[in-house]
Amino acid sequence: MSRVQEIDYLAIAAPLLVALLGLGVLVLDAFLPPARRAVAGWVTAAGLAVAGGLLLPLVGERRATFCLPGDGGLPACSYVVDDLTLVFQALVVGGALVCVLLSLDTVRDSALPAGEYFFLLLASVAGALTLAASRDLLTLVVALEVVSLPAFALVALRRFDSRSSEAALKLFLVSVVSTAVMLFGLSLVYGLTGEVHLSRIAAALAAPSASEPAIVLAVTLALAGFGFKVAAVPFHFWAPDTYQGAPVPVAAYLSVVSKAAGFVGLALLLTEGFAPYADRWSPAVAVVAALTMTVGNLAALRQTHAVRLLAWSSVAQSGYMLVPLGSAAGGDLGAVLPATIAYVLAYAVMNLGAFSVVTLVGRHRPANLLEDYRGLGRTEPLSAFALAFSLACLAGLPPGLLGLFAKVVVFRAPVDQGVGWLAVVMALNVVVGLYYYLTWATALYARAPDAAGTGRPPSYRISWSDGLAIGATLGAALLFSLAPDPLLSFPPTLR
Amino acid sequence: MSELLLPLLLAVPLAGAVLLLVAPPRRGERLAVPFGLAVTTVTFLVSVWVTVATPETDVEWVPNLGLRFHLGIDGVSAPLVLLTAFLTVLCMAYLLRVRPEAGRLRALVGLLLLLEVGMLGTFVALDMLLFFVFFEVVLVPMWFVIAQWGDDSVPGGRRRAANVFILFTLLGSVVMLVGMLLVGTKAGTFDLTVLAERQGAGLSHTVQVLAFLALGLGFAVKTPMWPLHSWLPDAHTAAPTVGSVLLAGVLLKMGTYGFIRIAVPVVPDGARTVAPWLGALAVAGIVYGALACLAQRDLKRLIAFSSVGHMGFVLLGIATLTPVGLNGALYANIAHGLITGLLFFLAGAVKDRHHTSELDILGGGLYERMPRLGGLLAFAAVASLGLPGLAGFWGEMLVLLAAFDPAAGLSRPYFLVLMAVAGVGVVLTTTYFVALVRRVAQGTSFEAWRDAVLLRDASRHELLVWAPVVALVVVLGLWPGWLLEASDPVVRTLLGGRS
Numbered sequence: 001m002s003r004v005q006e007i008d009y010l011a012i013a014a015p016l017l018v019a020l021l022g023l024g025v026l027v028l029d030a031f032l033p034p035a036r037r038a039v040a041g042w043v044t045a046a047g048l049a050v051a052g053g054l055l056l057p058l059v060g061e062r063r064a065t066f067c068l069p070g071d072g073g074l075p076a077c078s079y080v081v082d083d084l085t086l087v088f089q090a091l092v093v094g095g096a097l098v099c100v101l102l103s104l105d106t107v108r109d110s111a112l113p114a115g116e117y118f119f120l121l122l123a124s125v126a127g128a129l130t131l132a133a134s135r136d137l138l139t140l141v142v143a144l145e146v147v148s149l150p151a152f153a154l155v156a157l158r159r160f161d162s163r164s165s166e167a168a169l170k171l172f173l174v175s176v177v178s179t180a181v182m183l184f185g186l187s188l189v190y191g192l193t194g195e196v197h198l199s200r201i202a203a204a205l206a207a208p209s210a211s212e213p214a215i216v217l218a219v220t221l222a223l224a225g226f227g228f229k230v231a232a233v234p235f236h237f238w239a240p241d242t243y244q245g246a247p248v249p250v251a252a253y254l255s256v257v258s259k260a261a262g263f264v265g266l267a268l269l270l271t272e273g274f275a276p277y278a279d280r281w282s283p284a285v286a287v288v289a290a291l292t293m294t295v296g297n298l299a300a301l302r303q304t305h306a307v308r309l310l311a312w313s314s315v316a317q318s319g320y321m322l323v324p325l326g327s328a329a330g331g332d333l334g335a336v337l338p339a340t341i342a343y344v345l346a347y348a349v350m351n352l353g354a355f356s357v358v359t360l361v362g363r364h365r366p367a368n369l370l371e372d373y374r375g376l377g378r379t380e381p382l383s384a385f386a387l388a389f390s391l392a393c394l395a396g397l398p399p400g401l402l403g404l405f406a407k408v409v410v411f412r413a414p415v416d417q418g419v420g421w422l423a424v425v426m427a428l429n430v431v432v433g434l435y436y437y438l439t440w441a442t443a444l445y446a447r448a449p450d451a452a453g454t455g456r457p458p459s460y461r462i463s464w465s466d467g468l469a470i471g472a473t474l475g476a477a478l479l480f481s482l483a484p485d486p487l488l489s490f491p492p493t494l495r
Numbered sequence: 496m497s498e499l500l501l502p503l504l505l506a507v508p509l510a511g512a513v514l515l516l517v518a519p520p521r522r523g524e525r526l527a528v529p530f531g532l533a534v535t536t537v538t539f540l541v542s543v544w545v546t547v548a549t550p551e552t553d554v555e556w557v558p559n560l561g562l563r564f565h566l567g568i569d570g571v572s573a574p575l576v577l578l579t580a581f582l583t584v585l586c587m588a589y590l591l592r593v594r595p596e597a598g599r600l601r602a603l604v605g606l607l608l609l610l611e612v613g614m615l616g617t618f619v620a621l622d623m624l625l626f627f628v629f630f631e632v633v634l635v636p637m638w639f640v641i642a643q644w645g646d647d648s649v650p651g652g653r654r655r656a657a658n659v660f661i662l663f664t665l666l667g668s669v670v671m672l673v674g675m676l677l678v679g680t681k682a683g684t685f686d687l688t689v690l691a692e693r694q695g696a697g698l699s700h701t702v703q704v705l706a707f708l709a710l711g712l713g714f715a716v717k718t719p720m721w722p723l724h725s726w727l728p729d730a731h732t733a734a735p736t737v738g739s740v741l742l743a744g745v746l747l748k749m750g751t752y753g754f755i756r757i758a759v760p761v762v763p764d765g766a767r768t769v770a771p772w773l774g775a776l777a778v779a780g781i782v783y784g785a786l787a788c789l790a791q792r793d794l795k796r797l798i799a800f801s802s803v804g805h806m807g808f809v810l811l812g813i814a815t816l817t818p819v820g821l822n823g824a825l826y827a828n829i830a831h832g833l834i835t836g837l838l839f840f841l842a843g844a845v846k847d848r849h850h851t852s853e854l855d856i857l858g859g860g861l862y863e864r865m866p867r868l869g870g871l872l873a874f875a876a877v878a879s880l881g882l883p884g885l886a887g888f889w890g891e892m893l894v895l896l897a898a899f900d901p902a903a904g905l906s907r908p909y910f911l912v913l914m915a916v917a918g919v920g921v922v923l924t925t926t927y928f929v930a931l932v933r934r935v936a937q938g939t940s941f942e943a944w945r946d947a948v949l950l951r952d953a954s955r956h957e958l959l960v961w962a963p964v965v966a967l968v969v970v971l972g973l974w975p976g977w978l979l980e981a982s983d984p985v986v987r988t989l990l991g992g993r994s
Binding site: 409424 | 557558559562602613624627628631632634635638639642643658661662665666669670672673676677679680705
């Protein structure tokens with residue numbers, strides 16, 4: 001047998017292209033005259049669109065590469081492209097594309113180094129794309145770190161801003177601690193099972209074992225790393241400060257793409273690797289979910305800064321996404337996993353919609369307080385409508401049907417699996433959440449304060465990259481509100 | 496064609512709302528109300544058409560959720576659909592001349608049209624999740640109507656009243672959603688016709704009781720049932736006239752309709768177990784509402800509290816689980832919608848003229864200063880207290896009759912006690928309405944009001960808007976049969992042929 005592995009280049013084309021593109025942009029930027037710096041951003045956007053196109057030929061197929069031959073059984077593969085992978089890779093590419101569009105003006109206005117900025121962003125995207133396809137512990141960890149490491153630098157890129165450095169430091173410290181804990185857990189898993197491939201770990205764990213307490217400990221520790229990525233309590237402290245300190249498009253990236261990557265990793269680890277221990281980890285996840293949404297919502301009530309509010313709201317939304325995983329104690333993973341996926345997808349659309357408008361307002365009102373949104377409905381009717389609609393979706397109230405359906409899907413999991421208390425906690429949280437989304441949405445349509453006596457505040461000049469980002473997310477939110485089925489129809493083919 | 500009829504009923508006001516949204520601001524502002532009147536009139540004509548044609552629509556919407564776009568209309572929903580379309584037309588007609596002080600008519604009319612979509616949708620939905628969606632659609636428009644066009648006469652201001660309204664209702668409806676999902680996942684369908692036919696077959700007793708409690712909480716907040724009514728007085732008092740009319744006239748009915756359409760037929764076992772409690776809370780509401788009314792110092796607040804009492808009767812009728820009780824409940828629903836709608840129109844007219852609705856400041860002498868308005872107020876008050884020959888009488892009489900002979904399995908002596916207490920409530924209701932008429936309409940006017948220039952009697956325009964309501968109150972009082980004939984067969988099916 002040949003020792004050299006066959007590589008399926010089509011399967012890895014998207015992350016490969018994105019990684020090469022990142023290097024290309026970095027080099028390109030060095031040779032561009034200062035007047036043409038904007039080119040780097042456009043190349044990045046175009047490259048991401050091509051990467052999205054590369055996913056198309058993979059639809060409906062299951063491709064695996066980097067495989068070890070199985071002894072008698074199925075080969076164990078490190079990189080698998082199936083429905084689950086593709087859904088998340090599409091989300092990552094789409095979300096990153098919106099973030100890049102929003103970044104174009106930000107990079108110019110804040111005089112950020114374009115080459116480094118887009119290189120770091122693309123590097124992180126490459127990691128997220130790989131994470132969705134990885135099926136062994138090592139690839140998982142490496143991919144997760146590839147998502148995180150460039151993010152520290154991205155957050156810290158506004159060197160002149162001390163808040164930015166503080167944000168990056170917080171992100172870095174929390175990340176390092178949680179990664180260390182996770183590595184400890186994963187090494188325990190490896191030590192106890194002797195396997196790194198998720199499918200083989202599941203098989204090994206399925207057999208009764210004397211070292212059960214050690215396995216439970218290992219699983220718990222391993223969850224910590226992903227708890228950080230998705231900003232679940234108690235690993236959520238970094239989120240508000242980091243989001244606020246980072247450039248707004250980077251905050252959008254962290255809250256959508258990076259969080260989605262965390263969720264896909266978590267879902268893979270729990271439902272593929274640790275499936276036999278569902279009755280052990282699921283109640284723990286349920287408690288984390290309840291705490292996360294409650295803490296997030298209660299803290300969001302008191303926010304006056306738009307990005308901070310979205311940060312806390314995204315913590316709360318993570319709680320909702322964890323609910324289905326917390327209802328899996330019965331072992332019916334096939335029933336609950338699609339609910340989490342559906343919510344992550346819906347969340348990506350509506351949260352990017354909110355962040356697009358927040359980025360736009362932030363350009364004109366750098367303080368970005370909720371006060372700055374008063375009267376936006378009069379001066380910028382379309383942007384205000386886009387934000388109001390996104391907020392309605394996040395609250396889960398008509399006309400935001402997308403969010404409503406996503407919440408119904410999530411509610412169904414605990415009701416189905418008999419975890420009633422979690423459904424009730426979530427119900428209360430949805431009510432709390434409504435309050436701050438609604439307060440914000442109404443500020444948009446309140447009379448603008450014209451203390452200066454200037455009458456109508458001037459309307460914004462919206463660049464077409466911003467317009468494209470707002471239009472695309474609003475279009476997607478409206479479309480999926482009317483026909484949410486495509487988002488909900490991912491019963492991922494597990495193994 | 497006929498399957499497009501019910502979607503048309505919802506599409507007309509929705510299209511109207513969207514058109515107003517994109518209309519040019521200046522011209523939109525000027526033409527908003529006539530346009531709204533045209534749209535609601537067309538909607539009303541469509542609602543008459545669907546009542547006659549009784550079409551059905553059933554298409555898949557979100558297969559992954561099991562959500563179907565299933566609409567239908569029958570003897571239980573048709574009167575409520577007509578009532579909704581009718582009251583909305585009147586609200587638009589009222590706005591034609593009586594402009595709210597806050598202005599922004601384009602937005603107000605658009606929101607009222609959206610509200611109409613939600614209200615009509617709730618009454619024609621035959622899928623539980625679809626019902627839930629429409630149930631939620633009304634929240635945001637009504638929130639805006641109260642928060643933007645309301646007044647600050649309530650403690651905490653209109654914003655707080657609107658917030659309390661939406662948070663209470665949402666809390667109820669989210670719990671209701673959990674109940675619906677519980678039933679849906681256990682029964683494998685959300686379709687109300689199928690679930691009503693099964694009469695809870697295949698659902699264990701525990702599931703049924705839990706589901707009834709969860710569903711009931713959502714409906715009870717909306718109805719509202721004592722002690723979950725605390726959102727209602729402030730919301731009604733703060734809301735502008737058209738908001739109060741639709742809130743009392745239609746929105747409250749969504750709760751009681753939910754009990755009859757969903758909670759009772761889908762989980763009948765749960766209903767039987769919880770019915771005695773429901774009856775007790777209903778009667779508590781009747782007495783509490785009446786006592787609270789006796790102590791009110793504000794006209795709009797008094798009418799709001801009277802709703803708590805009237806809705807208590809509706810709930811008592813439902814709690815008996817008999818065809819007589821449910822028919823009575825539905826009848827009382829319609830009667831309350833018309834009479835209380837009228838009362839809020841009148842109270843709004845009084846308030847607009849005096850810039851207050853506090854009884855102490857208003858003083859007596861309405862007959863003297865404004866004979867037509869005073870007379871109408873007295874008429875609406877006696878209709879509301881249930882004078883025989885007017886619409887308010889039949890529903891409450893049927894409910895008391897049903898409590899005299901509740902469904903098999905419910906303790907009869909217990910319901911006799913409830914009936915007796917409800918009877919006391921009737922006496923108290925009569926007392927406060929008579930007291931109200933004496934206090935506001937009779938007697939002589941305060942000096943301050945005598946010379947006031949703005950105190951014109953009801954205009955011809957106002958009389959034209961109110962006349963159809965008055966006529967219907969009389970018609971329903973004299974000929975109750977046709978409405979009961981429509982609802983009776985459906986009610987019997989919903990009760991699964993039980994008597």
